[in-house]
Every structure is written in structure tokens, then in C-alpha cells.
Amino acid sequence: MEKVRELIDRLESQRILTKEEFCFLIESIEPEDRVYLYERARSQARAVYGNAIYVRGLIEFTNFCRNDCYYCGIRRGNRQASRYRLTREEILECCKEGYALGFRTFVLQGGEDPWFDDDKIAGLVREIKEAYPDCAVTLSVGEHSYETYKKWFDAGADRYLLRHETANPEHYAKLHPSAMSLAHRMQCLRNLKAIGYQTGCGIMAGSPWQTSENLAEDLLFMRDLEPEMVGIGPFIPHHETPFKDKAPGTLELTLLLLSIVRLMLPRVLLPATTALGTIDPIGREQGVLAGANVVMPNLSPLNVRKKYMLYDNKISTGAEAASNIAELRQRMEAIGYEVAVGRGDYPGSKVIPSAPSTSRS
Numbered sequence: 625m626e627k628v629r630e631l632i633d634r635l636e637s638q639r640i641l642t643k644e645e646f647c648f649l650i651e652s653i654e655p656e657d658r659v660y661l662y663e664r665a666r667s668q669a670r671a672v673y674g675n676a677i678y679v680r681g682l683i684e685f686t687n688f689c690r691n692d693c694y695y696c697g698i699r700r701g702n703r704q705a706s707r708y709r710l711t712r713e714e715i716l717e718c719c720k721e722g723y724a725l726g727f728r729t730f731v732l733q734g735g736e737d738p739w740f741d742d743d744k745i746a747g748l749v750r751e752i753k754e755a756y757p758d759c760a761v762t763l764s765v766g767e768h769s770y771e772t773y774k775k776w777f778d779a780g781a782d783r784y785l786l787r788h789e790t791a792n793p794e795h796y797a798k799l800h801p802s803a804m805s806l807a808h809r810m811q812c813l814r815n816l817k818a819i820g821y822q823t824g825c826g827i828m829a830g831s832p833w834q835t836s837e838n839l840a841e842d843l844l845f846m847r848d849l850e851p852e853m854v855g856i857g858p859f860i861p862h863h864e865t866p867f868k869d870k871a872p873g874t875l876e877l878t879l880l881l882l883s884i885v886r887l888m889l890p891r892v893l894l895p896a897t898t899a900l901g902t903i904d905p906i907g908r909e910q911g912v913l914a915g916a917n918v919v920m921p922n923l924s925p926l927n928v929r930k931k932y933m934l935y936d937n938k939i940s941t942g943a944e945a946a947s948n949i950a951e952l953r954q955r956m957e958a959i960g961y962e963v964a965v966g967r968g969d970y971p972g973s974k975v976i977p978s979a980p981s982t983s984r985s
């Protein structure tokens with residue numbers, strides 16, 4: 625008890641613990657100290673962001689993927705998945721709808737779909753930035769070369785989300801086929817940072833075979849990388865994957881990790897994820913109360929939403945739908961927060977203004 629509380633206080637004042645201490649904290653924390661930890665993390669988020677919750681409009685623009693990650697419902701090996709790609713026009717229509725709803729960040733997420741080659745993605749980014757110069761564009765389309773990332777950055781992309789999934793190479797190899805490596809994923813993250821993206825890494829809480837030692841390694845990796853964003857949601861099995869019978873991650877573990885990350889990286893942009901909202905009806909609210917400050921409502925067209933199933937039962941039509949931003953706003957207000965309109969950049973990050981729009985319709 626005493627020891628755990630001392631570790632929480634030291635994490636807040638020093639922003640770091642040793643690997644052994646992180647392990648001890650994760651394994652030994654009791655309900656009372658959890659409440660204390662969430663409270664410290666929440667006050668940290670308040671100190672940086674006040675009561676503002678940033679929103680991002682998530683556009684899931686393709687579920688084709690060349691990879692075969694064992695946990696993921698849109699893995700190449702899932703023959704049951706009904707594949708789709710949004711057209712350029714559909715993607716721009718999502719942005720238009722999102723802009724009208726108050727979104728000032730668009731996240732283009734998809735599988736690693738070779739059909740969307742470097743030039744197509746660069747073209748999309750350019751068109752979105754031209755039409756909405758006051759908006760940020762975030763990409764989340766997996767592993768690519770330095771040159772490709774640079775091309776997209778030069779086209780105007782501001783941020784990039786690429787969860788490292790686990791910082792332990794043996795654990796990584798249990799979650800991915802041998803064609804993928806942790807070393808490459810980490811190199812991608814370092815390249816993204818070097819190019820100038822606001823960069824996000826992250827993990828699934830409770831992924832199969834994850835140990836508290838692995839989690840401690842994840843935390844130390846985050847501290848070393850200094851990402852501007854960290855994505856953490858519970859692992860949830862998908863019935864058409866090799867991990868269909870694995871146990872899901874818990875709400876408790878996810879909240880614990882969110883609050884530790886908030887204390888370690890006080891300014892980080894930390895979403896309360898859709899997966900968290902999927903395992904618990906008030907998961908996102910609890911995430912915010914444990915230090916999260918971002919939510920990413922779904923802007924994808926209704927007819928494809930059920931096809932972007934990374935895991936079973938993924939929610940997509942309630943408060944997590946962008947069109948229901950009013951409900952989200954109410955739910956955030958009910959716990960003392962306010963949804964902010966604006967790009968919601970990482971504090972102090974250099975924002976390159978794009979040319980004023982001439983083509984806004």
C-alpha cells in the first residue's frame with residue numbers, strides 16, 4: 625500500500641520509474657490506490673488541457689490489408705471479411721460532413737492497402753488540406769518507407785498513428801507473422817518523429833501473452849520515444865482470427881495504463897478509444913476520468929462501418945458516431961468536460977499553416 629502510493633507520487637514528480645517499479649505498480653495496485661492514481665492523472669490532464677476534450681473524425685477508408693496480424697479482424701487471412709475502399713469523393717464527403725459537425729482533425733485510417741499508393745494518399749491529403757486549411761490531417765496506414773512518410777508530410781499530413789503493439793521482440797513475434805518485425809515498426813516510428821509528424825505509438829491492453837514486464841517495457845519505450853500521442857485500448861478477440869478464443873483485455877488494466885501514461889507524459893494526446901467504449905458502456909467516460917483527453921468519433925459512411933471490424937462487436941452507431949456529436953458533448957458535460965472545436969495539437973508543436981482555401985464549397 626505505502627509503497628504503491630510512494631511510486632505513484634514519484635511517477636508524478638519524476639515522470640519515470642524503473643522497470644521493476646513499473647512491474648510492481650502494475651501487479652500490486654489495489655482498488656484504493658487505483659482511485660488515487662486516476663485522480664492524480666486526471667488532475668495532470670486538467671493542468672495541461674483544462675476541461676477540454678479534443679475530438680477527431682475517424683475515416684476508415686479501406687479494410688484491404690496486406691498484413692496478417694493474428695489479432696486483427698481485417699487481416700489478409702480473414703476470407704469472411706467483406707472488403708471495401710472508399711472513393712476519393714466519399715472521403716471528401718466525410719470531411720465535409722465532419723467539418724460541418726465541428727471536427728477540425730480528420731484521421732484517415734486503413735489497412736495497408738497497396739491500391740492506395742503513395743501518390744493517391746498524398747493527393748488525398750493535399751485535397752483535404754486545400755479544402756480545409758484550418759484542419760489537421762492524421763494518417764494511420766501502417767508501415768512505410770521514410771520517403772513515403774516524407775512525401776505525405778510534404779503534402780500536408782500533420783500527425784501519424786502507428787501503435788508499436790509491444791516493445792518486446794518475443795512478444796511481438798507471438799502477435800505477428802514472421803514477415804513483420806518490431807525493429808521495423810520502431811524504425812518507422814523514429815522516422816515519423818524525425819520527419820516532424822506529431823507521432824502516436826501505443827498498445828492493446830491485455831493482448832495475448834502480455835506480461836506486466838512487457839507493459840513496463842512498453843512504458844519505458846514510450847518515455848524514450850516521447851510520442852505526442854499514445855493509443856491504448858483493450859484487446860478484444862475477433863471470431864475470424866487465430867486469437868478468437870483468447871481472453872479480452874480488461875477495463876481496469878486499460879484505465880491503469882492510461883493513468884500511468886498521463887503521469888509519465890503529462891502533455892500527451894491520449895484518446896479514450898472505441899475499444900474501451902466497446903467493453904464498457906461508459907468506458908470512454910472512465911478513460912477521461914483516468915487522464916484521457918481525446919475521443920475519435922466515427923465519420924465513416926454508415927454502409928461500411930460494420931466492415932471495418934478490427935474486433936467483435938465494435939460500436940459504431942451510438943455516441944461514437946460523429947453524427948451523434950451532440951450526445952458525446954452531453955456525456956462529456958455530465959462528467960465535467962467540454963468538447964473543444966479546434967485542431968487540438970500537441971502543446972507547443974510547430975504547426976505549419978497551409979495555404980488559405982480558394983476552393984471551399
Ligand code: SAH
Binds near residue numbers: 765789857899
Ligand atoms: N493498419 C494500420 C491501422 C489500422 S489497425 C496500422 O497497422 O497501424 C489500428 C489498431 O487497432 C492496431 O494498431 C491495433 O492496436 C488495434 N487493433 C487491431 N485488432 C484489434 C483487436 N482485436 N482488439 C483491439 N484492438 C485491435
